[in-house]
Amino acid sequence: MASSTSSVIQVRDVIIIGAGPSGLGVAARLHEPLPAANFTDDEHRRFHWIKQYRASKTTTKNQRKGAGKQRNASVPSTVTPELDLLALDASGKSWMQRWQGLFKTFDISHLRSPMFFHVDPSERDALLSYAYANDRSDELRELHGCVGKELSKYQRKKRERMGRQQQNIPTIDERDRKDYYVPSTPLFFSHCDCIVDRYQLSDTMLSQEQVEDIRYDYVRDFSDEQKIFCIKTNKGCHYSKIAVLAIGGNPPQIPYPLKPGEMEGATHAMDIKAFPPLYMQKKIANKARTNVLVVGGGLTSAQIADLAARRGVSKVWLIMRGPLKIKHFDIGLEWVGKFRNVEHAQFWNSETADERCKKIMDARNGGSITPYYKKIVEKHIATGRVDMLLHTTIDSMKWDPSSKIWDVSLKGERQDLPPIDHIYFATGVGTNFESLPCLQSMCHDYPIENCGGFPCITEKMAWRKDVPLFVAGRFAALQLGPGAHNLIGARIGADRIAWSIQEMLGTEEGGDRANWTQDKFNYLTGRGSRYDALANIPVAG
Ligand SMILES: Cc1cc2nc3c(=O)[nH]c(=O)nc-3n(C[C@H](O)[C@H](O)[C@H](O)COP(=O)(O)OP(=O)(O)OC[C@H]3O[C@@H](n4cnc5c(N)ncnc54)[C@H](O)[C@@H]3O)c2cc1C
Incomplete structure (x- = not known):
């Protein structure tokens, strides 16, 4: 045309x-x-x-x-x-x-x-073809614990009767193993x-x-x-x-009302320009102690916590309002594996938009991190560089522009925090x-x-x-x-x-x-x- x-x-x-x-x-x-x-x-x-x-x-x-x-x-x-x-x-x-x-x-x-x-x-x-055709198959990383022997309906029912948990049972057939790598x-x-x-x-x-x-x-x-x-x-x-x-x-938005003067001390993950911010980089270069607070339970929060630890921040506090969820993908395997047609058929058969919306929310079920990043965060926790607080939210936060320090108190596993240099909000983007x-x-x-x-x-x-x-x-x-x-x-x-x-x-x-x-x-x-x-x-x- x-x-x-x-x-x-x-x-x-x-x-x-x-x-x-x-x-x-x-x-x-x-x-x-x-x-x-x-x-x-x-x-x-x-x-x-x-x-x-x-x-x-x-x-x-x-x-x-x-x-x-x-x-x-x-x-x-x-x-x-x-x-x-x-x-x-x-x-x-x-x-x-x-x-x-x-x-x-x-x-x-x-x-x-x-x-x-x-x-x-x-x-x-x-x-996959592109990776092999260009001799780059060594750039694929296998997703462990994802593919396995598929259970028959009878085996599943039997497990249910015996009260065994369904979670973590692989639902991907061995024949599809080649798909379950990440590029x-x-x-x-x-x-x-x-x-x-x-x-x-x-x-x-x-x-x-x-x-x-x-x-x-x-x-x-x-x-x-x-x-x-x-x-x-x-x-x-x-x-x-x-x-x-x-x-x-929608454009990223920090879920707490911030005054204009406070913007310097907090960043939404999708808006990061320099990491960590320049005033912190100077402190790190001078070997001064630095603390960062990361808010969010998704993969991005784990990636930021890991990055902060690797870039020399003394201590990272990772807080999330719910439990820690571990998933390979941000939607369940049932939406990508062999049984995905069942889920999709149910989705398309939903009679109202509300039903579809509920299915979307249930399937995504908030933020989660991958088993791979869980191990990375655990290593940082073991060395004392990261502390993870579940079921925890910010109760109050006060920014002092002269010292560039937050005074933060929490609601949840722990109430007090040491002076915080910067807060990162890895809280996703909205849909409206x-x-x-x-x-x-x-x-x-x-x-x-x-x-x-x-x-x-x-x-x-x-x-x-x-x-x-x-x-x-x-x-x-x-x-x-x-x-x-x-x-x-x-x-x-x-x-x-x-x-x-x-x-x-x-x-x-x-x-x-x-x-x-x-x-x-x-x-x-x-x-x-x-x-x-x-x-x-x-x-x-
Ligand atoms: C760090 C990160 C890693 C991810 N990794 C994966 C992954 O491994 N696998 C996966 O399946 N998904 C992943 N996702 C999810 C990911 O968001 C989606 O896969 C993908 O970004 C969706 O693509 P999109 O084009 O719909 O939206 P976007 O990627 O958000 O692209 C939208 C584009 O529109 C432009 N735009 C917005 N508003 C305007 C406007 N008013 N005028 C002009 N331009 C505008 C933006 O600049 C942007 O370039 C990841 C997301 C993030 C943030």
Whole structure:
């Protein structure tokens, strides 16, 4: 599709807001003509058949008309060059820049998620294949205690009857062992670069701009009959027929009200610039005693505690309001292992958004740390560098700007603390789309229901049936399930969004779309009877 340009404005086909994993996933998927990452082998074979059938039909038709279109030889066969796409991201000029920054700040050596969590639309095992093809399998770290002999239903019931705990029983079959490794950070980012190169998603289609407002309306300079998006940023205005919202969650917020003068002494984990802050670095260099308080029970809090100890902080106090939860991933194995279809089926069968929301909350169940980081924290505890206090919250905190010291008292396992130099809040980011400044116009002009802070988007991932603003990432959780917050959700969401966009733009080859796109969508997403799609395909010749 070429962009539509009136004498005054340029209207893109698609604008993606956010160039993190979800944004990259959508851009890549829109350029992949043979997406296979979310299909079983059976579905994949069928998909190829459909494509081949349609390709041969188109070719014959074009030959008859003599209208065969020459493909640019320099463009790999996988690329759909006509789509006019622009990506906007506030935090960088290249894809995944914010993610790269966070991984560097926290000095994360390996991802938390298994090998099939990635945003490559070409195949499910793309990251694993990439590691082997590039001789980098030594950068994979096995997830111990995750894979094991699977228990039969009878064995499970028997264990339950005997009152044995279900927890920590591996639910991943030995055959899937290859999936349960985690990639090193450099390997994962090389794979992302490879996706960018393969689909020619060069940084030229990306602009560093903060989106401030999104409107969907008639624009006099374009058309009186077709509404388009007007996306206002800190640098200007962009227009598009379709928009994709891939902005992660709400901006980070410290869960205690801080006065302006106190900001210097506290940082939200997602806002860390220098670690530890400069005034502490000076103290550490002078061999003075330093104390840091870390608040939060998720993996980031453990990573910050470890980093502080490694960077020379004398003592780290790690507090969390609940118990310490140990999990390989931030969603339970039942959502990623062999039985995930059971969980997903129950999720999709939920009758109300409230039910779905509850399932998401139950599955994520707050912050947790990995067995790997548990060992690291335990080592620091053993050497006296870290103290971990469970079921504990801040009762009061008072900042002295002259000495740059907090006086903190706690509620929980312990009440008093020594003078604290800095407090880090690893308390995650919130989810409430209605409070996002850039969505105020959309919420006003095209209101939709809010369930637990998540927008109730359509099954086709759109804001509303009449508004082609597609939602990716965590804000799409009511459609994607608890994995929406992770890389797996980014890829599955990208696939569903691309189906909807291609349907709208008519970018799939061949005509006759109206008759069977819905059938194909139903077939490939496992809805209804798979034979309907066969019945509606016109017979060639
Ligand atoms: C340190 C860390 C490690 C993680 N590790 C894993 C892991 O190993 N595996 C896993 O599956 N998940 C992991 N996660 C979860 C992770 O958040 C998601 O996998 C992923 O970041 C979601 O991608 P996203 O693109 O939806 O959101 P984000 O990564 O948050 O990207 C959103 C992008 O939108 C941009 N943006 C936001 N608002 C605007 C605006 N108004 N205008 C313009 N641009 C805007 C931001 O700058 C950002 O680049 C990790 C998260 C963190 C913080």
